Amino acid sequence: MAKAFADFKYLTFDVVGTLIDxxxxxxxxxxxxxxxxxxxxxxxxxxxxxxxxxxxxxxxxxxxxxxxxxxxxxxxxxxxxxxxxxxxxxxxxxSWKPFADSVEALARLKRRYRLIAMTNAQRWAFAHFDAALEKPFHAAFTTDDTGTEKPDPEFFAKVFAFVEQEGNSASDILHVAQSQYHDIGISRQLGMTNCWIERRHAQKGYGGTIEPATFVKPDFHFTSMAALADAVELDRAA
CATH class of the missing domain: 1.10.150.750 (DNA polymerase; domain 1)
Known part of the structure; x- marks a missing residue:
């Protein structure tokens, strides 16, 4: 059974496709x-x-x-x-824009968690995305920082090491992403709790994202960031 939202200290985010359109x-x-x-x-x-x-x-x-x-x-x-x-x-x-709900949802989630960006984009591009999202992140890891791209486990290992330096562990993280291939499947393999933001729920196929070899059922599943933020607030109020 999935943990409750109150059990996490960090939310890690895929950026391109989850937060940025x-x-x-x-x-x-x-x-x-x-x-x-x-x-x-x-x-x-x-x-x-x-x-x-x-x-x-x-x-x-x-x-x-x-x-x-x-x-x-x-x-x-x-x-x-x-x-x-x-x-x-x-x-x-x-000039790529955030999804309409990204900025507000991140601001709401930031009140409760440390937010960490995990993006396969280079640092120069992430700087634009971060500004468009109104700089919500406690820390950020780009492909320039890690030397690799998700779904390589080494990308996640860099984030785990950072969290451990702050006295916490991977079990304190909820990983949030839209890509089954880059994020949901590998985060499950690594024992993380994950949340799938199904941005293409009203569209067929995988669009610009590579199709996964196997579909992985996530621990949490929403079709928007706003829905995730709403669920977190309801869970905390219960």
Whole structure:
């Protein structure tokens, strides 16, 4: 049986896709590039192409990799394979927006927990995301800090070590994320309690996120960050 919300001291968060609307940001930029060229871009098709390109052997760290990805998928979308447009996609990350409920929910959760960001994004991109989220985090770990990406257990090990330095343990953490592949499955393997934020609950497929080999039933399951914050407050009031 899952622990109660009151049992945790930390909430760790995936950022891109859970708190920041990366699919919306990606599609908005590709749509704008298409509009400039008189081309209509199919958003779901673009996300599917992105997903395949992002996870091939030539992938670089995110989001620097977006310039390479653009060059690979542009012809399939009817767009010009222009390096300047690839750089435009990469730079669009600086203006990607939080989901509508992210900022308020994090502010509410921050009153009760230490919040830790765990993102496969590089530090330069996280700085923009952190500012857009109004800097709610007690600590943050990026791919530049860990030298790896989730779902590599070593990424999580860095966070566990940090928590232990503060006199606590992994059992004090609730891990919150939208990606079954990057977060929910591996957090279960590592013995963590987890919370799945199913951002695509009203849409088919996995969008821009790689499909997991096996679906893992989470300890907690919500379709929004607002619902998680509401549940925490109800649990604390009981």
């Amino acid at each position: 990366f699919e919306g940001g990606l599609v908005d930029c590709l749509t704008a590039i298409g509009a400039d060229a008189g081309v209509t871009v199919d958003g779901e098709a673009a996300l599917s192409l992105y997903r395949t390109a992002r996870y091939d052997a030539a992938a670089l760290r995110f989001p620097d990799d977006l310039a390479r990805v653009y060059m690979k998928i542009a012809p399939q979308l009817g767009l010009s394979a222009d390096a300047a447009l690839g750089e435009r996609l990469r730079q669009s990350v600086s």
